[in-house]
Amino acid sequence: MTAIQQRPIGVFDSGVGGLTVVRALMERLPNENIVYFGDTARVPYGVKSRHTIELYTEQIVTYLLEHDVKALVVACNTIAAVAREKVRQLAGDMPVLDVIAAGAQAALQSTQNNHIGVIATSTTVNSNAYARAIHSQNPNTRVFSQACPLLVPLVEEGWLDHEVTRLTAREYLKPILAENVDTLVLGCTHYPLLKPLIKQEAPELKLVDSAITTAEATAEALYRSQLANPNHNGADYRFYVSDIPLRFQTIGERFLGRSLEQLEMVSLG
Amino acid sequence: MTAIQQRPIGVFDSGVGGLTVVRALMERLPNENIVYFGDTARVPYGVKSRHTIELYTEQIVTYLLEHDVKALVVACNTIAAVAREKVRQLAGDMPVLDVIAAGAQAALQSTQNNHIGVIATSTTVNSNAYARAIHSQNPNTRVFSQACPLLVPLVEEGWLDHEVTRLTAREYLKPILAENVDTLVLGCTHYPLLKPLIKQEAPELKLVDSAITTAEATAEALYRSQLANPNHNGADYRFYVSDIPLRFQTIGERFLGRSLEQLEMVSLG
Numbered sequence: 001m002t003a004i005q006q007r008p009i010g011v012f013d014s015g016v017g018g019l020t021v022v023r024a025l026m027e028r029l030p031n032e033n034i035v036y037f038g039d040t041a042r043v044p045y046g047v048k049s050r051h052t053i054e055l056y057t058e059q060i061v062t063y064l065l066e067h068d069v070k071a072l073v074v075a076c077n078t079i080a081a082v083a084r085e086k087v088r089q090l091a092g093d094m095p096v097l098d099v100i101a102a103g104a105q106a107a108l109q110s111t112q113n114n115h116i117g118v119i120a121t122s123t124t125v126n127s128n129a130y131a132r133a134i135h136s137q138n139p140n141t142r143v144f145s146q147a148c149p150l151l152v153p154l155v156e157e158g159w160l161d162h163e164v165t166r167l168t169a170r171e172y173l174k175p176i177l178a179e180n181v182d183t184l185v186l187g188c189t190h191y192p193l194l195k196p197l198i199k200q201e202a203p204e205l206k207l208v209d210s211a212i213t214t215a216e217a218t219a220e221a222l223y224r225s226q227l228a229n230p231n232h233n234g235a236d237y238r239f240y241v242s243d244i245p246l247r248f249q250t251i252g253e254r255f256l257g258r259s260l261e262q263l264e265m266v267s268l269g
Numbered sequence: 270m271t272a273i274q275q276r277p278i279g280v281f282d283s284g285v286g287g288l289t290v291v292r293a294l295m296e297r298l299p300n301e302n303i304v305y306f307g308d309t310a311r312v313p314y315g316v317k318s319r320h321t322i323e324l325y326t327e328q329i330v331t332y333l334l335e336h337d338v339k340a341l342v343v344a345c346n347t348i349a350a351v352a353r354e355k356v357r358q359l360a361g362d363m364p365v366l367d368v369i370a371a372g373a374q375a376a377l378q379s380t381q382n383n384h385i386g387v388i389a390t391s392t393t394v395n396s397n398a399y400a401r402a403i404h405s406q407n408p409n410t411r412v413f414s415q416a417c418p419l420l421v422p423l424v425e426e427g428w429l430d431h432e433v434t435r436l437t438a439r440e441y442l443k444p445i446l447a448e449n450v451d452t453l454v455l456g457c458t459h460y461p462l463l464k465p466l467i468k469q470e471a472p473e474l475k476l477v478d479s480a481i482t483t484a485e486a487t488a489e490a491l492y493r494s495q496l497a498n499p500n501h502n503g504a505d506y507r508f509y510v511s512d513i514p515l516r517f518q519t520i521g522e523r524f525l526g527r528s529l530e531q532l533e534m535v536s537l538g
Contacts, residue, residue, distance in 0.1 A: 041321050042311055047514045052310050122516070150433075153422040164419075164440070167433050245316045247391070269538075 005229045008033035008236070009218065010069030012060050015043030016248070017152070017189030018075030019255035021099065022237070024215035025073070029222070031229040033236045035067045039268070041243035044152065045078040046121030046188075053123075057083040059268045061090045063240075070227050073218055074098035077120055077187050077210070081129035095221040099210040100124075103185045104133035106213040110206045111183040114141045117176040117205070120187030122147040130187055144179045148172045148188075155190040156251055161197060169194065169201050177202060186210060193254070239263045274498045277302035277505070278487065279338030281329050284312030285517070286421070286458030287344030288524035290368065291506070293484035294342070298491070300498040302505045304336045308537070310512035313421065314347040315390030315457075322392075326352040328537045330359045332509075339496050342487055343367035346389055346456050346479070350398035364490040368479040369393075372454045373402035375482040379475045380452040383410045386445040386474070389456030391416040399456055413448045417441045417457075424459040425520055430466060438463065438470050446471060455479060462523070508532045 009029075011022055015038050022036055037060050039045075045053050057079050064072065072091050074080045079087070080098035088096050107116045107130075118130045124147075131143040151172070154165045176184070185208040186192055192209045199207065222228040229235075241248070244265050252260045278298075280291055284307050291305055306329050308314075314322050326348050333341065341360050343349045348356070349367035357365050376385045376399075387399045393416075400412040420441070423434045445453070454477040455461055461478045468476065491497040498504075510517070513534050521529045 041317060047312075047516075048310060048512050049514055052512050123514075149426055150419070150422050150428075153419050157418055159419075164433055164436050167436070171433070243318050243321050245318055245392075247316075 004070050005227055006033065006231065007068050007070040008035045009071050009073060010035050010037070010064035010067065011073040011075050012037040012064060013076040013189060014038070014045035014078060015040050016252050016255055019252055020189045020192045020211040021073060021075035021214050023255065023257045024211040025218060026235070026237070028215040028219050029228070031231055031235055033229065034238070035064060035069060036237070036239045037064055038239070038241045040241040040245060040248065044121070045076065046123045046149070046152070048123070050082045053079060054083045054086050056269070057086055058090065061087055063266070063268060065090070069094070071095040071097070071218065071222065073214060075189055075214065077124045077189065081124045081127035095225055095227065097214055097218045097221055099189065099214050100129050100133055100187070102213040102217040103187060103208050103210040104130055104137070105217065106208045107183050107185050108134060108137055108141065110208060111141065113180070113182050114138070115179060115181040116141060116143050117179070117181035117184040118143060118145040118187045119148045119151070119172060119176070119184065119191065120145065121152070122149055124187055130185060142179070144176050144181055146172050146176050151194060152188065152190045155193050158254070160193055165194070165197060166201065169198060173202055182206060183208060237262060240266050242266065242268055273339050274496055275302065275500065276337050276339040277304045278340050278342060279304050279306070279333035279336060280342040280344050281306040281333060282345040282458060283308050283314035283347060285309065285521050285524055288521055289458045289461045289480040290342060290344035290483050292524065292526045293480040294487060295504070297484040297488050298497070300500055300504055302498065303507070304333060304338060305506070305508045306333055307508070307510045309510040309514060309517065313390070314345065315392045315418070315421070317392070319351045322348060323352045323355050325538070326355055327359065330356055332535070332537060334359070338363070340364040340366070340487065340491065342483060344458055344483065346393045346458065350393045350396035364494055364496065366483055366487045366490055368458065368483050369398050369402055369456070371482040371486040372456060372477050372479040373399055373406070374486065375477045376452050376454050377403060377406055377410065379477060380410065382449070382451050383407070384448060384450040385410060385412050386448070386450035386453040387412060387414040387456045388417045388420070388441060388445070388453065388460065389414065390421070391418055393456055399454060411448070413445050413450055415441050415445050420463065421457065421459045424462050427523070429462055434463070434466060435470065438467060442471055451475060452477060506531060509535050511535065511537055
């Protein structure tokens with residue numbers, strides 16, 4: 001059969017961070033073929049304007065649609081925050097999942113006192129997207145957000161268990177902890193790599209890992225729309241990036257948790 | 270007169286950091302008109318491949334040549350490290366100055382024991398450009414380089430005198446200090462803002478500030494080629510960027526040391 005079920009899931013991010021979502025998808029949906037696009041030439045998006053992010057997003061989605069994907073996963077909080085509607089417009093009626101919707105849903109299920117913390121890039125925080133997604137389902141929830149622009153470079157430097165990272169996290173978390181939150185959304189795909197350190201700094205918090213929650217939401221959407229791949233004969237993974245910078249292989253494999261094969265550089269826009 | 274002397278100097282960088290060079294040029298050459306281009310949509314270059322950096326550089330230089338510049342100043346260490354020859358090809362016979370040539374020259378004049386340290390982005394360090402520039406003039410000099418990828422985000426976060434920045438700088442400087450250097454080149458246009466902190470961490474070192482040395486080299490080149498502007502009736506400054514992200518005005522003014530007027534967003538490539 002050449003069924004739609006065998007077509008790949010398209011996953012995209014501004015760079016390498018979305019590979020944490022791919023990793024979670026591989027574990028949750030081992031039959032699914034995946035095409036990943038990371039815009040490594042133009043990363044980071046977290047400091048760019050809405051206009052520029054929408055333009056770049058349109059280029060990426062167009063590219064993935066050419067790969068005949070059956071569903072789209074926005075594995076970048078910044079894109080989900082400012083360009084989700086653009087993705088939906090381009091996607092027609094195929095399922096579109098994103099890290100913010102999935103993270104907001106999981107946070108609402110986790111919180112007991114309705115005080116939720118969110119850490120993310122500056123653009124994601126300023127977009128207020130998590131608060132809007134959470135409030136649309138429960139207006140009585142209080143959301144406390146903190147921009148953490150240093151955490152991405154610290155993860156990429158590999159200082160996952162370093163005193164500098166610990167002090168930085170402590171400083172960023174201080175105002176959020178003061179608000180008595182019981183749940184913390186890791187609102188950037190880089191942050192799951194800091195889970196052990198953040199757990200040590202804030203052991204009482206329940207952490208929402210957007211990679212895992214997005215994989216779960218994708219699984220639900222595929223089963224609901226009868227798009228899940230029933231075949232067990234080994235999934236195919238393809239990785240496209242707009243640049244292959246220094247140390248990309250090393251950093252990518254740290255995020256993916258396995259070796260990064262079938263990697264190709266393509267030019268967009 | 271519509272003389273060539275009145276035409277502007279073109280200064281460019283991958284982002285906002287080159288404004289430290291503009292600031293030094295304003296002080297050293299107050300008569301000169303300046304056109305600045307910062308590729309804020311695609312910053313940072315320090316983690317991109319040579320191919321991508323050359324492509325982007327060609328687009329920027331073409332844009333500045335359309336503004337009828339009389340000289341070009343490469344105010345970005347990464348571009349100077351990997352695409353200087355591309356700039357020279359495009360520039361014809363106009364003077365081309367760059368932060369690496371100027372910094373190497375100043376370091377050679379400063380050192381007494383011929384042990385020079387260089388801190389820079391990963392791409393600049395891996396290009397080995399400072400060592401080549403220094404060795405081409407004095408092969409007996411020893412150059413010790415250290416990539417410091419966290420210092421740019423720390424400066425942009427505004428943590429100029431923060432414990433986290435101090436610990437980070439201390440960690441990066443440790444291997445260089447162990448080599449008994451007497452001169453340290455600040456090989457990234459963001460680093461001059463960390464001069465006070467670095468001086469405290471390494472009080473015995475002479476620091477080479479590439480912004481100041483580049484302005485000095487530009488002045489020499491203009492006078493030598495009779496291109497300096499003799500008019501005293503107020504210089505004109507124009508700033509073009511490929512994106513105006515969140516907090517750009519604040520960060521830009523921190524680098525420029527004054528208010529940022531005549532700022533315009535343009536699209537390249």
